Amino acid sequence: MTRPHTINRERGLRLLRTMRTIRQASERIAALYPSNVMETPVHLCIGQEAVAAGVCHHLRDEDKLFLGHRTHGPALAKGLGLRPLFAELYGRSTGCSRGFGGSMHLFDPAHGLPGSSAIVGGSIALAVGAGLSAQLQRADFVGVAWFGDAATNAGVCYESLNFAALRKLPVLFVCEDNGYSNVMPKSAHSAHDIESLAKVFMPTVAVDGTDVLATFAAAGEALTAIRAGGGPRFLHCKTKRWMKHQGHEPCDLGVVDRDRDCPIQKLETFLRGSGLLQGAESTQIAQDIEREIDDAIAFAAASPFPTPELLEA
Amino acid sequence: MPWSKFDCTYTAPTGGRQITYCDALREATDQAMVHDPRVFAIGLDADDRFGVFGSMRDLTHKERVLGTPISENAMTGVALGAALSGLRPIHIHLRVDFMLTAMDQIVNYVAKWQDMFGRQGKVPLVIRAIVGRGWGCGAQHSQTLHGWFAHIPGLKVVTPSTPYDAKGLLLASVADDSPVVFLEHRWLYKNTGAVPQELYTLPLGKANVLHRGDRLTVVANSLAAMHALTAIEQHDLDVELIDPRTIKPLDLDTITASVQRTGRLMVVDYDFPFGGFGAEVVAAVTERAFDSLRQPPVRLGFPDRGMPSSGVLERAYYPTPDRLAQAMTAMLLGEVVPS
Numbered sequence: 153m154t155r156p157h158t159i160n161r162e163r164g165l166r167l168l169r170t171m172r173t174i175r176q177a178s179e180r181i182a183a184l185y186p187s188n189v190m191e192t193p194v195h196l197c198i199g200q201e202a203v204a205a206g207v208c209h210h211l212r213d214e215d216k217l218f219l220g221h222r223t224h225g226p227a228l229a230k231g232l233g234l235r236p237l238f239a240e241l242y243g244r245s246t247g248c249s250r251g252f253g254g255s256m257h258l259f260d261p262a263h264g265l266p267g268s269s270a271i272v273g274g275s276i277a278l279a280v281g282a283g284l285s286a287q288l289q290r291a292d293f294v295g296v297a298w299f300g301d302a303a304t305n306a307g308v309c310y311e312s313l314n315f316a317a318l319r320k321l322p323v324l325f326v327c328e329d330n331g332y333s334n335v336m337p338k339s340a341h342s343a344h345d346i347e348s349l350a351k352v353f354m355p356t357v358a359v360d361g362t363d364v365l366a367t368f369a370a371a372g373e374a375l376t377a378i379r380a381g382g383g384p385r386f387l388h389c390k391t392k393r394w395m396k397h398q399g400h401e402p403c404d405l406g407v408v409d410r411d412r413d414c415p416i417q418k419l420e421t422f423l424r425g426s427g428l429l430q431g432a433e434s435t436q437i438a439q440d441i442e443r444e445i446d447d448a449i450a451f452a453a454a455s456p457f458p459t460p461e462l463l464e465a
Numbered sequence: 466m467p468w469s470k471f472d473c474t475y476t477a478p479t480g481g482r483q484i485t486y487c488d489a490l491r492e493a494t495d496q497a498m499v500h501d502p503r504v505f506a507i508g509l510d511a512d513d514r515f516g517v518f519g520s521m522r523d524l525t526h527k528e529r530v531l532g533t534p535i536s537e538n539a540m541t542g543v544a545l546g547a548a549l550s551g552l553r554p555i556h557i558h559l560r561v562d563f564m565l566t567a568m569d570q571i572v573n574y575v576a577k578w579q580d581m582f583g584r585q586g587k588v589p590l591v592i593r594a595i596v597g598r599g600w601g602c603g604a605q606h607s608q609t610l611h612g613w614f615a616h617i618p619g620l621k622v623v624t625p626s627t628p629y630d631a632k633g634l635l636l637a638s639v640a641d642d643s644p645v646v647f648l649e650h651r652w653l654y655k656n657t658g659a660v661p662q663e664l665y666t667l668p669l670g671k672a673n674v675l676h677r678g679d680r681l682t683v684v685a686n687s688l689a690a691m692h693a694l695t696a697i698e699q700h701d702l703d704v705e706l707i708d709p710r711t712i713k714p715l716d717l718d719t720i721t722a723s724v725q726r727t728g729r730l731m732v733v734d735y736d737f738p739f740g741g742f743g744a745e746v747v748a749a750v751t752e753r754a755f756d757s758l759r760q761p762p763v764r765l766g767f768p769d770r771g772m773p774s775s776g777v778l779e780r781a782y783y784p785t786p787d788r789l790a791q792a793m794t795a796m797l798l799g800e801v802v803p804s
Binding site for chain 1: 505529531533534536538539540541542543544545546547548549550551552569570573574578580581582583584585586618
């Protein structure tokens with residue numbers, strides 16, 4: 153914790169709950185994954201929960217969040233239910249994308265998830281389009297672009313930053329920087345510094361993306377400015393990816409210290425130290441979430457598969 | 466903003482007000498924007514004084530016409546994002562060739578967005594592009610590419626040949642809840658024809674029979690349809706000319722029924738030949754009406770290489786009404802037609 157946090161108990165517990173939901177759902181996916189009940193590539197968010205929780209707790213259902221391939225964390229934080237998520241991973245007709253999307257293509261427009269994309273970078277532009285729509289309609293929703301460090305190498309990122317800044321669009325750019333493009337470290341894929349690049353176009357803030365309270369505070373300030381008509385903002389969240397790029401196995405690049413870098417432990421330590429979390433509350437939250445995951449998996453496993461007739465043009 | 470009440474049941478008028486193809490596009494755009502405040506236009510130079518060759522000039526709602534940087538890929542994503550957030554964008558490209566820098570967005574995003582999520586959402590997005598050659602424009606300013614876009618599931622491909630079709634099909638494209646690639650041949654822009662004043666939409670996926678005949682079915686779209694019509698009329702050929710108007714969806718029923726009557730098929734496709742629209746029509750008709758074919762079907766189009774610039778080479782590269790007439794005459798005489 154590099155700065156003092158002012159947070160009430162309710163907010164603190166909600167952030168904890170969101171991060172635990174992402175963590176526990178991800179760990180369950182990892183545990184089940186070798187059994188092939190989920191026939192879809194998964195890009196897990198373990199270790200990156202603070203970015204999803206910290207940013208999405210400021211977002212409303214009307215705000216449009218466009219994700220890349222690492223979807224589960226921010227989608228859950230934005231409001232996607234565990235049932236439609238697991239049913240989608242199980243390839244069932246009750247999945248959020250009716251079995252057509254899989255892990256990388258999640259859809260829940262009622263919660264401001266108009267879709268996610270597995271081509272790195274491109275969905276940044278869609279969030280800018282949402283911002284343009286809000287501006288043209290004089291509506292107060294915000295477009296949120298969610299992408300990793302490697303996406304800043306794509307031309308579409310530059311084009312999107314430029315257009316959002318030119319038209320002063322209500323767009324929040326969230327760079328979830330886990331330091332790796334697949335197994336390639338940032339030093340091998342980017343000659344630029346992400347903050348310097350973004351600052352050419354718009355006010356940019358860097359935060360410790362493993363510190364949910366810092367992320368929550370920075371995202372709040374950025375979104376307040378955007379909603380006040382201040383144009384786009386860029387949030388650079390430095391975080392750590394605990395798992396391999398894809399799949400259920402831990403990352404073997406040797407860069408993660410799970411005690412030092414755990415966003416959940418960090419928040420719990422802070423909440424206990426501040427008297428906002430007591431006794432077995434954390435255990436109780438974890439158990440509640442386990443039951444919700446059990447329910448979601450039972451729902452998914454009992455749901456029908458989509459029928460091949462749906463493939464007709 | 467119901468659009469369905471404008472569905473047109475009547476055919477093209479033979480008389481009445483005559484306007485150009487360009488003015489028909491302009492009127493359609495203006496009426497769409499007046500009728501539906503969700504409609505806006507965006508594109509490189511869309512808002513400049515040239516108004517996309519005149520098709521965007523003097524619009525009622527100038528505030529909904531947005532110019533863009535030369536960032537076609539992101540701007541396509543911007544248009545898609547706006548379409549997913551309550552608006553009905555028309556994204557405009559001065560040349561279809563420029564659109565190719567946006568193929569990631571067009572193929573991976575725009576075309577896939579409905580299928581990828583189980584067709585739960587709408588993508589009311591029109592991508593307009595001007596196609597075809599200018600004058601010595603060469604390989605990067607002369608392409609048409611309708612067959613290529615039609616290859617991708619999730620894109621409708623519309624290629625109007627007349628002012629009447631241009632207006633009705635553009636309005637239908639704006640009214641549609643799925644992505645439409647709308648390709649306008651620049652050589653058609655000054656053509657005139659009867660166009661009703663009121664707002665109307667034509668069905669996507671319904672061919673138009675431009676000329677009746679009994680001995681040969683010619684399928685041709687866009688400028689090729691106009692060239693084929695000229696050829697047929699000037700040489701008084703007994704040819705049925707079908708303009709599919711939309712490459713996708715394709716009105717194979719009308720085409721097949723005609724071939725079953727005439728026994729002969731020629732496709733005039735002003736596009737690259739390999740795996741293209743002409744190939745698709747020939748394959749589909751062969752599958753459906755093999756026994757009706759009295760001769761091998763014929764495809765006429767461009768050579769399988771990039772466009773040249775020199776006038777001498779251009780005149781050799783591009784088909785003309787005279788060349789189409791020669792080919793049709795040869796086919797009617799039962800001769801082998803080199804494609």
